[in-house]
Amino acid sequence: MAPPSPLRFLRQSLQQSTTVGAVWPSSRGLARAMVAPVFSSVHRDGPLRVLEIGAGVGPVTEELVARMLPGDRLDVVELNPEFCTALRERFGGATVPPNIHQVSILDFDPGIRYHHVVSGLPLANFPAEMVARIYARIFELLTPEGTFVMFEHVMGRELLNTFTTGETRERIERILAIEEAMQPLVVQRRTVPLNVPPARVLVRRHPGAAGEG
Numbered sequence: 001m002a003p004p005s006p007l008r009f010l011r012q013s014l015q016q017s018t019t020v021g022a023v024w025p026s027s028r029g030l031a032r033a034m035v036a037p038v039f040s041s042v043h044r045d046g047p048l049r050v051l052e053i054g055a056g057v058g059p060v061t062e063e064l065v066a067r068m069l070p071g072d073r074l075d076v077v078e079l080n081p082e083f084c085t086a087l088r089e090r091f092g093g094a095t096v097p098p099n100i101h102q103v104s105i106l107d108f109d110p111g112i113r114y115h116h117v118v119s120g121l122p123l124a125n126f127p128a129e130m131v132a133r134i135y136a137r138i139f140e141l142l143t144p145e146g147t148f149v150m151f152e153h154v155m156g157r158e159l160l161n162t163f164t165t166g167e168t169r170e171r172i173e174r175i176l177a178i179e180e181a182m183q184p185l186v187v188q189r190r191t192v193p194l195n196v197p198p199a200r201v202l203v204r205r206h207p208g209a210a211g212e213g
């Protein structure tokens with residue numbers, strides 16, 4: 001597997017700042033924190049189906065691929081064609097090669113549900129209606145017992161909310177309200193300081209999980 005290319009990431013970030021939403025790929029520490037909930041289950045009673053959304057040049061994909069077993073399935077949904085090419089070059093020869101789908105998560109319809117969804121999407125950059133649709137789509141793609149893992153930049157939304165005005169502030173307030181309503185779904189929070197910028201990993205359960213309100 002060829003090493004990741006941060007410069008390839010930076011170039012796309014400068015060209016597509018809204019959808020890429022970061023200037024540097026996630027650190028190894030953040031990538032490992034993102035995949036830990038996927039593999040933490042002591043009961044692995046069959047092949048895993050995992051969906052990664054917004055893989056960039058693949059720091060999280062690398063950690064997933066390293067832990068997948070034959071028979072497991074990893075689907076990667078990535079909007080950016082340049083990143084899809086990089087991911088195919090990098091992971092095509094893996095023991096469990098990921099299926100790379102160049103499509104928006106909103107248009108992705110695999111006809112199956114996943115045990116785990118891992119997202120690197122820069123939600124704070126998107127319109128609030130789109131954020132609501134993305135969360136809804138993710139929960140449609142997740143089994144009721146599944147886990148949904150994502151990261152956000154520490155204080156990112158709060159700083160935007162404090163230091164912006166007008167439409168941006170209104171948009172961020174609406175995103176914060178959407179996420180506030182999902183607070184009861186959060187089962188784990190972990191801060192990863194060694195990332196540019198520092199990040200927080202959030203693990204949510206499915207709203208329809210058995211025995212949960």
Ligand SMILES: C[S@@+](CC[C@H](N)C(=O)[O-])C[C@H]1O[C@@H](n2cnc3c(N)ncnc32)[C@H](O)[C@@H]1O
Pocket residue numbers: 019020021022024025026053054055056057058059060077078079080083103104105106119120121122
């Ligand atoms: C912040 S980068 C994260 C990259 C990588 N996961 C990491 O941690 O370094 C966000 C990624 O989401 C992708 N993306 C943005 N909107 C998307 C969408 N609607 N569907 C799928 N991928 C999307 C971007 O192209 C970009 O690669």
